[in-house]
Amino acid sequence: MLRAARTSLIGVLLIVLMIALGAGALSAASQKPAGANPQVKGDGVHYMGCLPSDTTGFQQMSVPESSTPLAASVNLSAQTPPIGNQGHQGSCTSWAVSYDYKSWSEKKKHPSNDLANPAYQFSPSFVYNQINGGKDKGSSFSDAFNLLQNEGDVSINSMPYNEYDYKTQPTNAQLAEALQYRIPKNCWRYLWVHNDPEPTSAVSPYKTPNDITQVKKWLASGKMLVMSIPIFKDFPDDSGNPARRYYDYNGTSVQAGGHAVTIVGYDDNINPSGSDADHRGGFLMANSWGSDWNGPNKGFVYLSYYFVKSYGDEAWVMNDSGSSFYFAEGTTRPNFAEYLCLGNPNSAAATANVTYVFPDGATKNSTYSVPANSRYTVNVNSEVGANKDVSIRIQSDADNLVAERPMYFNYNGVWTGGSDAVGATALNTNWYFAEGTTLSGFDEYITVLNPASKVANLAFHYMVEGHGVAPMTETVNPHSRATFSTREQLGSNLNESLYLSSDQAVVAERPMYFNYQGLAGNNWTGGHDVVGTNSPNTNWYFAEGTTRKNSTDGAFEQWLCLQNPGTSPITVNATYQLAAGQGNPINKSYTVPAKERLTVSVNREIGPDKDCSVHLNSTSNFIAERPMYFNYHNVWTGGHDVLGTNSSAKTWFFAEGTTRDNFNEWLCLQNPGSSTAHITITYYTTSGQAIKKNWTVSANSRLTVNVNQDAGANQDISAKVSSDNPVIVERPMYFNYNGWTGGHDVVGLTQ
Numbered sequence: 001m002l003r004a005a006r007t008s009l010i011g012v013l014l015i016v017l018m019i020a021l022g023a024g025a026l027s028a029a030s031q032k033p034a035g036a037n038p039q040v041k042g043d044g045v046h047y048m049g050c051l052p053s054d055t056t057g058f059q060q061m062s063v064p065e066s067s068t069p070l071a072a073s074v075n076l077s078a079q080t081p082p083i084g085n086q087g088h089q090g091s092c093t094s095w096a097v098s099y100d101y102k103s104w105s106e107k108k109k110h111p112s113n114d115l116a117n118p119a120y121q122f123s124p125s126f127v128y129n130q131i132n133g134g135k136d137k138g139s140s141f142s143d144a145f146n147l148l149q150n151e152g153d154v155s156i157n158s159m160p161y162n163e164y165d166y167k168t169q170p171t172n173a174q175l176a177e178a179l180q181y182r183i184p185k186n187c188w189r190y191l192w193v194h195n196d197p198e199p200t201s202a203v204s205p206y207k208t209p210n211d212i213t214q215v216k217k218w219l220a221s222g223k224m225l226v227m228s229i230p231i232f233k234d235f236p237d238d239s240g241n242p243a244r245r246y247y248d249y250n251g252t253s254v255q256a257g258g259h260a261v262t263i264v265g266y267d268d269n270i271n272p273s274g275s276d277a278d279h280r281g282g283f284l285m286a287n288s289w290g291s292d293w294n295g296p297n298k299g300f301v302y303l304s305y306y307f308v309k310s311y312g313d314e315a316w317v318m319n320d321s322g323s324s325f326y327f328a329e330g331t332t333r334p335n336f337a338e339y340l341c342l343g344n345p346n347s348a349a350a351t352a353n354v355t356y357v358f359p360d361g362a363t364k365n366s367t368y369s370v371p372a373n374s375r376y377t378v379n380v381n382s383e384v385g386a387n388k389d390v391s392i393r394i395q396s397d398a399d400n401l402v403a404e405r406p407m408y409f410n411y412n413g414v415w416t417g418g419s420d421a422v423g424a425t426a427l428n429t430n431w432y433f434a435e436g437t438t439l440s441g442f443d444e445y446i447t448v449l450n451p452a453s454k455v456a457n458l459a460f461h462y463m464v465e466g467h468g469v470a471p472m473t474e475t476v477n478p479h480s481r482a483t484f485s486t487r488e489q490l491g492s493n494l495n496e497s498l499y500l501s502s503d504q505a506v507v508a509e510r511p512m513y514f515n516y517q518g519l520a521g522n523n524w525t526g527g528h529d530v531v532g533t534n535s536p537n538t539n540w541y542f543a544e545g546t547t548r549k550n551s552t553d554g555a556f557e558q559w560l561c562l563q564n565p566g567t568s569p570i571t572v573n574a575t576y577q578l579a580a581g582q583g584n585p586i587n588k589s590y591t592v593p594a595k596e597r598l599t600v601s602v603n604r605e606i607g608p609d610k611d612c613s614v615h616l617n618s619t620s621n622f623i624a625e626r627p628m629y630f631n632y633h634n635v636w637t638g639g640h641d642v643l644g645t646n647s648s649a650k651t652w653f654f655a656e657g658t659t660r661d662n663f664n665e666w667l668c669l670q671n672p673g674s675s676t677a678h679i680t681i682t683y684y685t686t687s688g689q690a691i692k693k694n695w696t697v698s699a700n701s702r703l704t705v706n707v708n709q710d711a712g713a714n715q716d717i718s719a720k721v722s723s724d725n726p727v728i729v730e731r732p733m734y735f736n737y738n739g740w741t742g743g744h745d746v747v748g749l750t751q
Helices: 009-021 023-030 092-109 124-131 141-150 172-181 212-220 305-311 380-384 486-490 602-606 707-711
Strands: 073-075 188-193 225-232 255-267 282-286 300-304 314-318 323-327 336-344 350-357 363-370 374-379 391-396 402-404 407-411 415-419 428-433 442-450 456-464 468-476 480-485 496-516 524-531 537-542 554-564 570-578 586-592 596-601 612-632 636-643 649-654 663-671 677-685 690-697 701-706 717-737 740-747
Touching (some): 092 124, 092 255, 092 314, 141 314, 172 428, 172 496, 212 225, 225 282, 336 350, 336 717, 363 380, 374 677, 391 442, 402 649, 428 612, 442 456, 442 468, 456 486, 456 596, 480 486, 496 596, 496 636, 524 612, 537 717, 612 663, 612 717, 612 740, 663 677, 663 690, 663 707, 690 707, 701 707
Parallel strands (some): 415 524, 524 636
Antiparallel strands (some): 073 255, 188 314, 323 391, 336 407, 350 363, 428 496, 456 496, 554 612, 570 612, 677 690, 717 740
16 A cells, blocks of 8 residues: 655654653644644645555556557657646646546547646546535545546636645535546546555665666556655755756655646657666656746646655556447337448457337347448348337447437428438537527427436527527437427527536437428428537537529538527628639628527628638537538439537547448538648558548638549448548538438537
């Protein structure tokens, strides 16, 4: 276990002398306030508080060997949140595990997370206040990781840190929010935790040296870790000591306490004057004593290899990787065909554990193996049987797995079409939808998956165009899904947006079916579906869009739905980026009333026969969707819809895709930047073949790729789009599926 504070030989002699003077003197000297821990306060300015971990039932991590030699140095400090400050509290373990490690881990899964933003920094208070027993006495790594596994975590935005408050417990809403950030069972293990006897003298190192090569291999694989170290009285910028870039224990100073820190790199030659490799090299430590700690080193210090090897108490790693997806919508009713597409761009096979969830609370579990560099298709109708409404949960240990759920239908035996969605990657208590209507010829539904063990109490806040907010409440039973008809809730002949809140973390989708009579009195039947977004944003991008209307391509009608959940009107600026040769970008501005939604006809804004991407921005937060309706090649009628994405990225994934007869697949590439984007598209076939094609997208423009020509005919494919400059990618598809015509479209998944 973690060693008690080391004492110098003089200190030991003094204790012996006190014993000799009498038990009463010793008893008086040992008295302290209830629950206090003398190691927590440190020097009175820099607090500590790392307690011994319980390793019962856990195995030691053995880091896999690498086929390449270790680099001489690794530095991951740019991937971490800014240096934090635990202040006057013994919460260092929670700062290392929650603020540093969990924030970094979520950033790895969601590259667009801005770790300078408290919305993406995880809360030390959420963890520490639940595991400290109501006393500011410190905590252990095992307790912190256990809490992340069982309860999850929330952002500092949700539960702010207060260095003087270690007792306030999370609210029910915060506990519900945290569930989406639970870490997988046994994804965290120790590299070492010492149980060997105490050294016989104050300056002796552990008898069993720590294997620092394991630490270096872990860091070289691009992953950070957390460590418990003793803080001796010679530590840099502590107890009046000067700042130092490199720390090597002087061998005589006494210990002040145990401290939890984050290790974000190493350098074999950070101290060139050292006597040997252990005193030349060091591990880069991120501290939780503020960015002003250690002077010009701004919160960091290198710990000598010798110090870590000889005195490091514990080292823990977390492999919070893998992929999770949730679909609220799904049905195998008559005239509905549902599929699940799993794309695996990795060089190793991936296992997808799928749970089908039904309205009555029943479930069915299935496991699928997705070969490396391939894609796998599940016929949901065959898996769960006919005439069932079903939601889906997917868990995989593999990174970068992507899941989509295409559906094809003859709705009420009259309206044929299809829809598709990329699954939600996490549960949430807030869901927003900008599009929605109960006009004649439209049937809108809200489907909600509640995987929690408690009833989910839902609050619907419909924001009606021209009217304002219409609130109502509903419930979803535990481990179940429910479907709500918007027309039955709200009434007919209304255009609306929706903000849906829940006291349990859920997933929400909005399927719609329609007989569309548009600008020219068209009669186009079909359907579309989107998974909601969890928060408004100031930027929304759409790569796809067209206003074509001719004898060859058919007719397309494009719309923008803008939702303003705020209490004041907002101005939204639109930049329509046209395809090469169609002219310069077109700029427009729109005013959206408070708590309402605004509908924009793109055909009227930019004119006919234009292919366009769109960038919408505002100084205030809003939500945007882009529904489109069409008569594709004057043969296949239908519609599709997507929520925009908030930012561009260099990598996009798609699980679904096919170039079979009667399917036309496209990739729309939007480059909102000022430099040309050089793009590689990798198509992964069901046979494991990877087909690579290169494309160039000019600055401030968009490009459309015909996938049937690019990948070849009769291929079921997933796709990975990689770019040297950030872009936005969508994948529209048009089809005649067993006589049901239509189309669907998704924005890709970023990693």
